[in-house]
Amino acid sequence: MSFVRVTPAGGPTRADGPRVEVAMVPATSPYGAVVKAATQRVGASFVPVDLATPADVAGRILVVDLTRVMVASRLGRRVIAISPRNDLDCYDIVRPDEVDLRMERALRNLVEIERLQSRVREERETVQILNEIGFALSAMTETSDLLQRILTHARRALRADGGSIYLLEKGTLRFGAAQNDTIDFQPSRDTLPIDDNSLAGFVANRGQVLKIDDVDRIPHSAPYKPKYTNDRRMGYRTRSALLVPMLDRESAVIGVLALFNRKTIPGIPLASFDRVLPFTERDADLARSIASQAAVAMENHRLYSDIRNLFHGFVTAAVTVIEARDPSTAGHSHRVAELTTRLARAVSDSNESDFLGVRFSNQELEELNYASLLHDFGKVGVPERVLLKADKLYPWELERIEGRFKLAAMQSQLECLRSEYGEEGLKEKLLRLDDDLLHVRRMNRPGFRFRPSDIDELTAIGNRWYVEVLKQPLVSNDDVRRLCIPRGSLDADERKAIETHVVHTYNFLKVIPWTRNLRRVPDLAHAHHEKLDGSGYPRGLSQNQIPYGARLMTIADIFDALTAGDRPYKSALPVERARSILMEEARAGHIEGPAVELFYARRLYEGVTESRRDTEADQGSR
C-alpha cells in the first residue's frame, strides 16, 4: 500500500520517534549552558527545573548538580550526577572538572537507552491496544455499536480529538460514525463520491493512507480540496489529519477511518488549535492495523448478520409451514414467542424474592424466542385429521350415524304402511328419532358437560333402534365410547398422537447445528408440555429438571391456547377466565404460580391477545 504524506513548510512539525527531555537541576547550575549544548547535540530537549515537584522530573533524564543541591545517595538509573563523589547510585557520575569533556558522551548513551526503552514500550502498547480492540470488537453484535467502538478505540490509541468512519455503500461513501471531544459534531447525511476531490474520497479511491500535518496548508497541486465549513461554523478547526482505508480480506476498500487533530492527552477537549500535533508515521502504522482489524470485524459482523437473517428466514418459513397446515392456530407460535420473551424480561427486571437470581441475558432471550417460535413444529408429524379434529366424532363418522337415522325413519314409515302401527305411532317414532339424534349431536360437542344419565341415554338409543337393512344398531358401542370422551374432542389414542408432536419437535431441532448461543433451543422446546409435579409429557420431568425458560413458555402456551378464539375444538376464553384456569393449574402444582401472577400484574398479554367473549369451553391446551 502506498503512503501519501503532506507536510508543508511552516506547518506544525515534530521529528518522528520518541521524544526525550533532559532536565537540569537546579536551573541555576553554572553547568547549565554546557549541559544544554550537549543535550541539543544528542537530539534531545533541554528543560531547566528546580527539583520542586515529582511532575518536574517525571519521564525525564536528570542531570543533577550535586555541588549545588543535596539529595539522597540513591538517585536512580535515569540520573547523571555532577559530583566529586564516586559512591552514588545513579546511571553515571561526571566530576565537576570533567563536565566539558564527558557530559556529552554520558548524555548520548543515556538518551539512546531512553529511546530504545521508549520504542519497546510503544510496541508493547501497540500490541496491547490491538488486542484490546480485537477483543472488544469480537463481542459486538450491532453495527452502529461496532462502528462507535472502533472509533473510540482508534481515537484513544492515536490521541485524536475527532474521528469519522465512512462506509462504502452503493458506490459512494456515507458517514457511519463520527466523534469529537471538543465539539458536539453532527455528521452530514450527505454521501461523498469516491473520487480524488475529498480526503476520504481520495483514500477510498486510491486505497492509500493520507497523512496531513496541516489541512490549511495543503499544496495547491494536491487533487483533494477538503471543505470543513461545518466545523468552521461551529468554531472548530481541523489541522492534522490521518486517513486510512479499511480493507477486507480480499484487499477491497470497505470504508475509511479518518482521525483529526492529534493532541497530548486523549479524551480532553482541545484548549487551543495551536496545540494540535501532527500524526507520526508510527500513528499511521497503528491506524492501518486498527483499520484492518476493524474491517475484519465489520466483515465478520456482516457475515454473522447474513447468517442470522438467513436463519431467521428459515425459522419464519418453518413456522409458516406449521400454521398453514392448521390455519386455526395461525399466529399461535408468534404469540407464544412474544408472550414468553415478555414474561422472561419481566422476570429478569423483577426484584421480587420469587425471581431472585433468575436473569435472562439478551442471548438467552433470543434462544427462548427461537425455542418458542418452533415449539409446536413437530405438529408436522401428526396426522392432519387428528390435528384438525373439532368434535368427538370425525365429520364422516357423524354423517354415517345421521345416514342411519334417515334409514331408521324410512324403516318406521314402511312399518306404518305395513300397518304395524298407525299415523300417531309413526309421529311418535319420528319425534323420538329427532330427539335421539339431537342427543347424539349434543354429546358430540367437546364442550358439553354430560352427566351419567346422558351416557345411559346414549346406550338406550343403541338398544332402542336397529336398522334392518344394515343389520346394525343406530349407535354402535364404538360410537358410544367415542361420544363419551370425558374431556375435549380426542380419545386416548388421538391424544397420544397429538402428544408426539413434542418428540417430533425435539427430533427435528436437535439435528440443527445450533450456534453456542442457541444450543439449548431443542431442550427448551422439548419441555413445553412438562409439569412441575412430574405429570407432564413426554418425559415426566419434575420442576428442577425443567429449564426455567421452558416453564415460562408453558404459561404462555396455555394462555394462548385458552384465549385464542379460532380453534376447532374449543371457543375463546376472556383473559380473566384464563387467569383462574392458570391459577388452578399453579395450585395443582403444574405451572409456576408467581410467574402467572407477574404475567397478569404487568398485563403482559396486552397488544398480543385481545379479550374474548366469555364462553364455556374445553380447557385443554394442546
Ligand SMILES: [Fe+2]
Ligand atoms: Fe405444544
Ligand SMILES: [Fe+2]
Ligand atoms: Fe403450542
